[in-house]
Amino acid sequence: MIYLDYHATTPCDPQVVEAMLPYFTEEFANPSSSTHKAGQKVANAVETAREIVAELIGAQPSEILFTAGATESNNLSILGLTNGIQNGRRRIITTPIEHKAILEPYKQLGKIGYEVATLPISKDGLVNLEIAHELINENTLLVSVQTANNEIGTIQSISELCKIAHDCGAFFHTDAAQAVGKIPINVQELDVDFLSISAHKLYGPKGVGALYLKGGPLSTPLRPLFYGGGQEHSIRPGTYNVPAIVGFGEACKLCNKLMEKETIRITALRNKLENSLISTFSDISINGYVQHRLPGNSNLTFSGIDSEALIANVPELALSAGSACNSGALEPSYVLQAIGLSREKAYQTLRIGIGRFTTESDIEVASKLIIAAVVRLKSLL
Ligand SMILES: Cc1ncc(COP(=O)(O)O)c(C=O)c1O
Incomplete structure (x- = not known):
């Protein structure tokens, strides 16, 4: 996992x-x-x-x-x-x-x-x-x-x-x-x-x-x-x-000691994952304030792809379709709706959280798995 x-x-x-x-x-x-x-x-x-x-x-x-x-x-x-x-x-x-x-x-x-x-x-x-x-x-x-x-x-x-x-x-x-x-x-x-x-x-x-x-x-x-x-x-x-x-x-x-280096490393991993996904699918959009967001945060809308289906297609990854504290609720994320996403787009959104123990190889594997799942789901549309 x-x-x-x-x-x-x-x-x-x-x-x-x-x-x-x-x-x-x-x-x-x-x-x-x-x-x-x-x-x-x-x-x-x-x-x-x-x-x-x-x-x-x-x-x-x-x-x-x-x-x-x-x-x-x-x-x-x-x-x-x-x-x-x-x-x-x-x-x-x-x-x-x-x-x-x-x-x-x-x-x-x-x-x-x-x-x-x-x-x-x-x-x-x-x-x-x-x-x-x-x-x-x-x-x-x-x-x-x-x-x-x-x-x-x-x-x-x-x-x-x-x-x-x-x-x-x-x-x-x-x-x-x-x-x-x-x-x-x-x-x-x-x-x-x-x-x-x-x-x-x-x-x-x-x-x-x-x-x-x-x-x-x-x-x-x-x-x-x-x-x-x-x-x-x-x-x-x-x-x-x-x-x-x-x-x-x-x-x-530990945070005080590691934050500076960790920020650089985690931001690079997040950017690597986003670049790999966006260069493969041009219809992905990044939600949030791209220039000023948490280093490990990536919130992505995959146009036309239901995020619950996407998550079910990558059982090797722990991802979230919305806020963890709301999971279980069928309502699409109120945060995404508040920033103007339609209910439909909110349902097509994945939250990826990268942190201290995420490795470069984790990102490479995750990227490949997500790309394969999206290709599979797109072929069913
Ligand atoms: C922004 C924010 N506030 C509050 C909480 C709740 O924190 P705790 O789990 O410590 O009660 C969370 C946890 O998801 C959170 O993300």
Whole structure:
């Protein structure tokens, strides 16, 4: 099996697994057990992981809150803010191409009287800054725009959007689950108030992530979504998932070290695959903002070819016809429809995700297999 679905999840780097293992066995103590050395030692490991996560995004360690992943970080930013701030502002803004972990909490807030506005998206998947100026106003409480899209890879102009929000006195959140560890992110340069991270998208374990809180939890406007033992300054209580947190830290350390070289290598592999497919079939189109997208992302529409049929014809490859979090749903991707693809074209679209463990030979084999499958399917038309 050649794995080309790195947006859905990434394998744990072996170095990450190795770093995690002692925390299941010898170092099993509860980091909140400060009465003994075993607990203090594990607490130190959690704090070391916090420092490494912070370093990857240019934050202070005190500004990193551990969560169960980007879904929780997104919900905590949105619902925690609306629970915590009652300043009369009732307008909340996002884009139509966010992950469901943004769109669903927004929908819930719409049901209880918040005014939800959506920033229009160009055919490249970019938010139009001029229209953002018009829609973000003095009634706006929160603007949430993803850093990079999980289907088409488009990277947004986050610092510009954040400035527009701040000029109106609104908070700014970005879901950076697909971006952190893949492209350089510096929260100070972006100036965002909240930023969500997921470990399993950057070669760490599943079920752990972080929320960056500008200024840290002591001064945060967020209210917790649940209550308990007081961990994470009571903003996110619950016993620490120590092995996962340690693995997350190790994964961030590796990303920091490898990102520059990895970007060059993965971009070259992505371009090689696209060039090989496009030079064979002139009717393939690339979706997203081609000049400014995630290095490992390739979202391709194969004119006239049903992507489910194409995937079924290449069982040796792990590919996606839409976002992983929507797979199983029969509806064509809402992201592709939001950038102007017809339902028919959305059904003809393949998402390819290339990552750390993809080799040159994987790309050569994948390219040959996809070409053979497309030729076969075209012959049946
Ligand atoms: C952009 C984006 N946000 C949020 C999530 C959810 O992250 P997690 O799996 O950590 O809850 C994903 C995962 O698919 C994603 O791609």
